Amino acid sequence: MKNIHKHFGGVIALRGVDFTVGDNEVIGLIGDNGAGKSTLQKVLSGLYPPTKGEIYIRGEKINPRDYSVKKAHELGIETVFQEKALGEKQALWRNVFLGRQPVGPLGFLDVDKAKSETDRIMKDFLGFTGAGISPESTVSTLSGGERQGIAIGRAMYFEADLIILDEPTNALSVKEIGKVLDFIREVKRRGKSCVYISHTIAHIYEVSDRFVILDKGKIVDRREKGDLTEQELIDELTHHAAKSEEGADV
Amino acid sequence: MKLLEKVKTYNTQIGLTFIALLILVLFMVTAPGTFLRPRIYISFLSTTPFIGIAGLGLTLVLISGEIDLSFTAVMAFAGFVFATVMGFTGSIILGILAGLAAGSVVGMLNGMLVTLIGIPSIVVTLGMQFLIRGATNIIASGRATTLTEISGTPMYNILVGEIGGVIPAQSIWFLALAVLIWSLLFRHRFGDHILFSGDNPETAEMMGISVTKTKILVFTLFGMLAAFAGILDSFRLRTWWPTMGEGYLMTTMAAVFVGGTSMFGGEGTVYGTFLGAFLIGSLEAGIVAAGLSGFWTRFIYGILILIAVTVHTLLRRRS
Ligand SMILES: Nc1ncnc2c1ncn2[C@@H]1O[C@H](COP(=O)(O)OP(=O)(O)OP(=O)(O)O)[C@@H](O)[C@H]1O
Ligand SMILES: [Mg+2]
Numbered sequence: 001m002k003n004i005h006k007h008f009g010g011v012i013a014l015r016g017v018d019f020t021v022g023d024n025e026v027i028g029l030i031g032d033n034g035a036g037k038s039t040l041q042k043v044l045s046g047l048y049p050p051t052k053g054e055i056y057i058r059g060e061k062i063n064p065r066d067y068s069v070k071k072a073h074e075l076g077i078e079t080v081f082q083e084k085a086l087g088e089k090q091a092l093w094r095n096v097f098l099g100r101q102p103v104g105p106l107g108f109l110d111v112d113k114a115k116s117e118t119d120r121i122m123k124d125f126l127g128f129t130g131a132g133i134s135p136e137s138t139v140s141t142l143s144g145g146e147r148q149g150i151a152i153g154r155a156m157y158f159e160a161d162l163i164i165l166d167e168p169t170n171a172l173s174v175k176e177i178g179k180v181l182d183f184i185r186e187v188k189r190r191g192k193s194c195v196y197i198s199h200t201i202a203h204i205y206e207v208s209d210r211f212v213i214l215d216k217g218k219i220v221d222r223r224e225k226g227d228l229t230e231q232e233l234i235d236e237l238t239h240h241a242a243k244s245e246e247g248a249d250v
Numbered sequence: 251m252k253l254l255e256k257v258k259t260y261n262t263q264i265g266l267t268f269i270a271l272l273i274l275v276l277f278m279v280t281a282p283g284t285f286l287r288p289r290i291y292i293s294f295l296s297t298t299p300f301i302g303i304a305g306l307g308l309t310l311v312l313i314s315g316e317i318d319l320s321f322t323a324v325m326a327f328a329g330f331v332f333a334t335v336m337g338f339t340g341s342i343i344l345g346i347l348a349g350l351a352a353g354s355v356v357g358m359l360n361g362m363l364v365t366l367i368g369i370p371s372i373v374v375t376l377g378m379q380f381l382i383r384g385a386t387n388i389i390a391s392g393r394a395t396t397l398t399e400i401s402g403t404p405m406y407n408i409l410v411g412e413i414g415g416v417i418p419a420q421s422i423w424f425l426a427l428a429v430l431i432w433s434l435l436f437r438h439r440f441g442d443h444i445l446f447s448g449d450n451p452e453t454a455e456m457m458g459i460s461v462t463k464t465k466i467l468v469f470t471l472f473g474m475l476a477a478f479a480g481i482l483d484s485f486r487l488r489t490w491w492p493t494m495g496e497g498y499l500m501t502t503m504a505a506v507f508v509g510g511t512s513m514f515g516g517e518g519t520v521y522g523t524f525l526g527a528f529l530i531g532s533l534e535a536g537i538v539a540a541g542l543s544g545f546w547t548r549f550i551y552g553i554l555i556l557i558a559v560t561v562h563t564l565l566r567r568r569s
Contacts, residue, residue: 084450084452098446
C-alpha cells in the first residue's frame with residue numbers, strides 16, 4: 001500500500017502510510033490506542049475505501065472502487081477479529097462458510113459438504129479432536145481461543161496468502177493465547193503471511209519477523225527482529241509514546 | 251452422543267411440542283364432546299393460517315434483528331388493492347399480483363427507512379402502521395367492498411376452497427409456506443445472511459455480506475407475505491373490510507414468541523411459529539368449548555405466553 005490516507009469527517013486516522021507485506025513473513029503492527037492500526041487493517045481488508053492512496057496486491061494495482069471484502073477474499077486476504085469474527089448463535093459450519101457457502105443451482109446450501117469440510121478444518125488445521133466440539137456446535141459454547149482458532153482455520157482453509165489479525169488475543173487466558181500464537185506459527189509454516197496487531201509486545205515479538213510502528217496515523221519506524229531485543233522494542237515504543245505526549249501538550 | 255446433541259439443538263421445539271400436547275389433552279379432557287370430534291380441528295385449519303402466514307414473515311424479521319408492527323395494516327391495504335384492481339380490470343390474477351406488489355412496496359419502504367436512514371424498526375413500522383391503515387381508510391372512505399363474484403372461481407377454490415370437501419386450502423398454503431420459509435432460512439444462502447445480520451451485523455459485513463440489502467429484502471418479503479395473508483382473508487370472507495387484520499397484531503406476535511423465536515435476533519424457529527400459530531389460534535375456541543366464559547381468553551393467553559417464553563429462555567440459557 002502506498003501513501004494511504006483515511007479521513008473520517010474531520011478525524012484523520014491515516015496520513016500517508018506506506019505499508020508492504022512480503023511473502024511468508026509475519027509483521028507485527030504496533031502503536032498506541034488510536035494510532036490507526038485498526039483503520040489500516042480495515043482499509044487492507046476491503047472494509048473501508050481509502051480517502052487517498054494506492055493499493056497493490058502481488059504487484060498489481062487495485063482500483064479502490066472495485067476493492068471490497070469479497071474482492072479481498074478472492075485475492076487471498078482474510079481478516080480475523082477478536083469478538084466480531086464469528087456469529088455467536090450460529091453453528092460452526094455456518095460461520096466457516098459465511099459468504100462463500102457451497103451451494104446448488106438455486107442457491108440452496110450443500111449442508112453435508114459444509115459440515116464435512118468444517119470437520120476437516122477442525123481436525124487437519126487446528127488439531128481439534130474429540131473435545132465435544134463438532135461442526136454443529138454453536139459458537140457460544142466455544143472458548144475464546146477455540147473461536148480464534150476457527151476464524152484462523154477458516155482463513156487457512158480458503159487459502160489466504162495474507163491473514164490479518166487485529167488483537168486476536170484480547171481477553172484470553174495464557175493457555176488460550178498460546179493456542180493463537182501456535183496458529184500464527186502454523187500459518188507461517190504453510191508459507192503464508194500474517195499481519196499481527198496487538199498491544200502485547202511479548203506476543204508480537206515472539207511470532208513476528210518485522211515490526212512496524214504506527215503513531216498518529218503515520219509509520220514512525222520499521223525494524224527487523226534480528227536488529228533488536230524485546231526490551232529495545234519496548235523502549236522504542238515508550239519513546240514514541242512520550243514524544244507524542246509532549247506533542248499533545250504543546 | 252449424537253442424539254443428545256440433536257436434543258440440545260432442538261430443545262426449544264421439543265419443549266413447545268410438549269406444551270402443545272399438554273394443552274390438547276387438557277382440552278380433550280375438559281371438553282371431550284368438542285375436542286374428540288374433527289369439526290373443531292377443521293375450523294382451526296380454516297382460521298389459523300392468516301396469523302400463521304403473517305407469523306412466518308414476522309419470524310424472519312425478528313431473526314434479522316428487527317421488528318415489524320405494520321403488517322396488519324399491510325394486510326388490509328393489500329386486500330383493498332386486490333379488490334380495487336380486480337374491480338377495475340375484472341381479472342382476479344391481476345388483482346392478486348397488484349395486492350402482492352403493494353405489500354412488497356410497503357415492506358421495502360419499511361426496510362429502507364430502517365437501514366438507510368437508521369430509524370429503529372419499532373418506530374418506523376409503528377408509523378407505517380398508522381399511515382397505511384389511515385391511507386387505506388381515506389381512499390376506501392371507510393366502506394367495505396363485497397367480493398361475492400369470486401366465490402366458486404378456480405382461484406377461489408385454489409386459495410380457500412375445501413380440498414376433498416373437508417380440508418381448507420388456506421391451511422395447505424400455510425403448510426407449504428412454512429416449508430418454503432424453513433428451507434429459505436436454514437438451507438439457503440439468503441437464510442445465512444438473515445441469521446448473521448441479526449446475530450452480529452459487524453461479522454456479517456466483515457464476511458462481505460450486505461446487512462442493509464439483507465434487511466430490506468426481509469422487510470419486503472414480509473410485506474409480500476402479509477399481503478398474501480390479506481388477500482387470502484378477503485377470499486375467505488368474500489368481503490374486504492377496512493378493519494381487516496386489526497385483531498391480528500397481538501395474536502401473531504404471541505404465536506411467534508410462544509413458538510420460541512427470540513426478540514434479540516440471530517435465532518428463531520419456523521416450526522415453533524407454525525405450532526405457536528395453532529396454539530394461539532385454537533385457544534379461544536378451546537376455552538369457550540371447555541365451558542369457561544370468553545372473559546377467560548385473555549387471561550389464559552397471558553399464562554400461556556409467560557410460561558412458554560419462560561421455558562424457552564431457560565432452555566436457551568442452559569444450552
Ligand atoms: N468509523 C470511524 N469513524 C470516525 N472515526 C474513526 C472511525 N474509526 C476510527 N476512527 C478514529 O480514527 C483514529 C484511529 O483509530 P483506530 O481504531 O484505527 O486506532 P487503533 O490504532 O486501532 O487503536 P486501538 O489500539 O485502541 O485499537 C481514532 O482517532 C478513531 O477515533
Ligand atoms: Mg484497534
